[in-house]
Amino acid sequence: MRKIDLxxxxxxxxxxxxxxxxDILAMTLSHLGYHTLSFDVYPxxxxxxxxxxxxxxxxDAPLYxxxxxxxxxxxxxxxxxxxxxxxxxxxxxxxFDSWPLKEVGEGECVAGHLKPGNYLYGVPMGELSQRSTHGxxxxxxxxxxxxxxxxxxxxxxxxxxxxxxxxxxAGVAEQxxxxxxxxxxxxxxxxLKIDPLSLALDKKPEQKGYALxxxxxxxxxxxxxxxxxxxxxxxxTPATKIMEILxxxxxxxxxxxxxxxxEISAIGMVTGAxxxxxxxxxxTSGPGLCLMSEFIGYNVMAENSVVILDGQRGGPATGLPTKxxxxxxxxxxxxxxxxxxxxxVAPTSVAECHYxxxxxxxxxEKYQVPVIVLSDLFLAxxxxxxxxxxxxxxxxxxxxxxTAEQMKDYRxxxxxxxxxxxxTIPGTVGGEFVVSGLEQDEEGTPAYDAKTHTMMTEKRHxxxxxxxxxxxxxxxxxxxxGKASLGVLSWGSTxxxxxxxxxxxCEKGHKVAALKQVVLNPLHVEDLKAFCADCETxxxxxxNYGGQFANWLSMHVSAPMRRLCRxxxxxxxxxxxxxxxxxxxxxxx
Numbered sequence: 001m002r003k004i005d006l007x008x009x010x011x012x013x014x015x016x017x018x019x020x021x022x023d024i025l026a027m028t029l030s031h032l033g034y035h036t037l038s039f040d041v042y043p044x045x046x047x048x049x050x051x052x053x054x055x056x057x058x059x060d061a062p063l064y065x066x067x068x069x070x071x072x073x074x075x076x077x078x079x080x081x082x083x084x085x086x087x088x089x090x091x092x093x094x095x096f097d098s099w100p101l102k103e104v105g106e107g108e109c110v111a112g113h114l115k116p117g118n119y120l121y122g123v124p125m126g127e128l129s130q131r132s133t134h135g136x137x138x139x140x141x142x143x144x145x146x147x148x149x150x151x152x153x154x155x156x157x158x159x160x161x162x163x164x165x166x167x168x169x170a171g172v173a174e175q176x177x178x179x180x181x182x183x184x185x186x187x188x189x190x191x192l193k194i195d196p197l198s199l200a201l202d203k204k205p206e207q208k209g210y211a212l213x214x215x216x217x218x219x220x221x222x223x224x225x226x227x228x229x230x231x232x233x234x235x236x237t238p239a240t241k242i243m244e245i246l247x248x249x250x251x252x253x254x255x256x257x258x259x260x261x262x263e264i265s266a267i268g269m270v271t272g273a274x275x276x277x278x279x280x281x282x283x284t285s286g287p288g289l290c291l292m293s294e295f296i297g298y299n300v301m302a303e304n305s306v307v308i309l310d311g312q313r314g315g316p317a318t319g320l321p322t323k324x325x326x327x328x329x330x331x332x333x334x335x336x337x338x339x340x341x342x343x344x345v346a347p348t349s350v351a352e353c354h355y356x357x358x359x360x361x362x363x364x365e366k367y368q369v370p371v372i373v374l375s376d377l378f379l380a381x382x383x384x385x386x387x388x389x390x391x392x393x394x395x396x397x398x399x400x401x402x403t404a405e406q407m408k409d410y411r412x413x414x415x416x417x418x419x420x421x422x423x424t425i426p427g428t429v430g431g432e433f434v435v436s437g438l439e440q441d442e443e444g445t446p447a448y449d450a451k452t453h454t455m456m457t458e459k460r461h462x463x464x465x466x467x468x469x470x471x472x473x474x475x476x477x478x479x480x481x482g483k484a485s486l487g488v489l490s491w492g493s494t495x496x497x498x499x500x501x502x503x504x505x506c507e508k509g510h511k512v513a514a515l516k517q518v519v520l521n522p523l524h525v526e527d528l529k530a531f532c533a534d535c536e537t538x539x540x541x542x543x544n545y546g547g548q549f550a551n552w553l554s555m556h557v558s559a560p561m562r563r564l565c566r567x568x569x570x571x572x573x574x575x576x577x578x579x580x581x582x583x584x585x586x587x588x589x
Contacts, residue, residue, distance in 0.1 A: 483511070486535060541566075
C-alpha cells in the first residue's frame with residue numbers, strides 16, 4: 001500500500017527550462033529515496049516555441065505507469081497551464097508565478113481557471129530569480145525550491161544533489177543554489193500551507209543498485225552489454241538518443257557508429273556488418289521501419305543476424321513525432337513480402353528495455369534471423385528507478401560453428417533438424433559461401449523449383465519453433481489464482497498500467513488476472529489458450545485504433561475479446577484500465 005503517491009506537473013513554454021526542471025526534480029527525488037516515473041510532453045518542431053510539460057509521478061513504492069490526474073501543477077507559463085487545469089484533481093495544488101515579466105492579459109492567469117477545492121499559492125518566481133541570480137532564467141529553479149519547501153522534502157539533500165549536478169560549471173552551482181534557497185525561504189516565510197499534501201518520508205527507503213534511466217538509455221546499455229560492435233542509424237524521434245549514447249561510448253569499446261543519410265542506408269550497413277560476423281543494430285521509428293522492410297525480408301532469406309529497435313510514435317506517415325502510440329505491431333510482424341518469419345519482442349518496462357535489447361542480439365545470432373524490438377515514445381523517454389539485469393556471459397557468443405565433418409563439404413544453407421544452419425565468417429578457409437536475396441539451395445545456388453522453395457521455407461519457420469521451445473520464456477500470469485471473471489492481455493509499455501490496475505482491482509475484491517508476454521512472435525499458444533479458457537471475459541488494452549494486438553491474439557485463440565483502444569497521444573494510466581475492469585465487472589453483476 002502506497003502512503004505517498006503524487007503526480008507533479010511543471011508546465012511552461014520552450015525556453016522556460018520546463019523539461020530541465022522536471023529532469024532535475026525526478027533525478028533528485030530518486031536520489032532522496034523516492035520511486036519516480038517521469039515523462040515529458042513537448043512540441044514536434046525542432047526549433048520553435050510551444051507548450052512543454054514535465055510529468056513526474058512520485059511514490060514510496062515502485063511505479064509502473066503514469067498517473068491520471070494531477071496533484072501538483074507548477075505554472076511557468078499561465079496560458080499553457082490553463083490547458084492543464086482540467087486534469088487537476090479535486091484537492092490539487094497550483095503554484096504560479098505571481099510576479100510575471102509582462103502584464104497578464106484578461107483571462108490568461110491560471111488562478112482564474114481552477115476548480116473549487118484547489119489550493120493556490122502565488123510565488124514571485126521571476127522576482128526571486130532576479131534578486132538571487134540577476135536574471136529571470138532561474139525561475140524554474142526557484143519553483144523547485146518552492147516545491148521542496150512546501151511539500152516537506154529533504155531540502156538539504158535536494159540542494160546537495162542539485163549543486164552537484166552543476167559543480168563542473170564555474171559559477172553556475174552558486175547561482176542555482178541561490179535561486180533554490182530563494183524559493184525555499186519564500187515559501188517558509190510568506191506562505192501559510194493549507195493543503196494536506198506532503199512528500200515527507202518516515203525513513204529513507206533502501207534502493208541499493210537503483211539507477212534513474214530512460215528506456216533509450218537502458219536500451220543503449222543493453223546493446224553495450226551484449227557486445228554490439230556496429231551501429232548505424234538516421235536521427236528520428238524518439239530513437240535518436242540511442243545513437244547519441246552509442247556514438248560517445250561504442251568507439252571506446254572497439255565498435256563503430258555511423259550516422260547515415262537515411263534509414264535504408266542504415267539497415268544496409270547493419271546487414272553488411274552482421275554478414276561479417278559483427279553484432280550490429282539500428283534504431284528507428286515507424287517511418288524508418290517502413291523504409292527498412294525490404295532489407296528485413298532480405299535478412300530473413302539470407303539468414304542474417306540483425307537487431308532493429310522501433311520506437312513507435314503516432315502515425316501514419318510522419319504522423320505525430322513527439323506523441324506515443326503502439327500502432328507498428330502488424331508492420332513489425334509482417335512488414336515485408338513473402339513468408340518472412342522474424343522474432344518480435346516488446347519490453348514492458350525500462351529495465352526490460354535493457355534486458356531484451358541484450359537478449360535480441362543473442363536470439364538474432366543463435367537463430368540467424370532479424371529481431372525487432374518494439375519500444376514506444378513513452379517507454380523510450382520516460383525515466384524511472386531500475387536495477388539492470390546481469391547479462392549471461394554464455395550468451396555473448398551464440399554462433400552455430402560448423403563441425404569438422406560439416407567443413408569437409410560446407411553448405412551455408414544446410415537443412416538441419418532445428419532449422420539453424422552452421423555459419424562461417426567470411427574469410428574462413430574452406431567455409432566460403434554465396435548468399436543473395438534469391439531463393440537458394442543448401443549450397444547457396446539460386447533455385448526456383450517448388451521442392452527447394454518448400455524445403456527452405458519450412459526450414460526458416462522451423463527455427464522459429466526451435467527458438468520458442470528453447471529460448472522464449474513462457475508468459476507470466478499475475479493477479480488472482482484459479483478461475484478469473486476477467487483476464488487482461490496487453491503488451492509493451494501498456495502492461496505497466498495493467499500491472500497496477502490488476503493489483504488494485506484484486507484489492508477491491510475483483511477476480512481479475514493478467515498474462516504478460518514480452519516475446520510476441522513466436523507465441524506460446526498453448527499457454528495463451530489455457531489462460532483464455534480460465535477467464536470468463538477478456539480485455540485487451542493498447543494504444544492503437546483497431547486493436548492490433550487483439551487481432552494478433554485472435555489469430556491463435558477463438559475467445560471473444562473486449563478492446564480498450566486509445567489514440568489520444570498519451571500513455572494509458574492504471575486508472576484507465578481499472579475503470580474498464582470495473583465497468584466490465586459491473587456488467588457481470
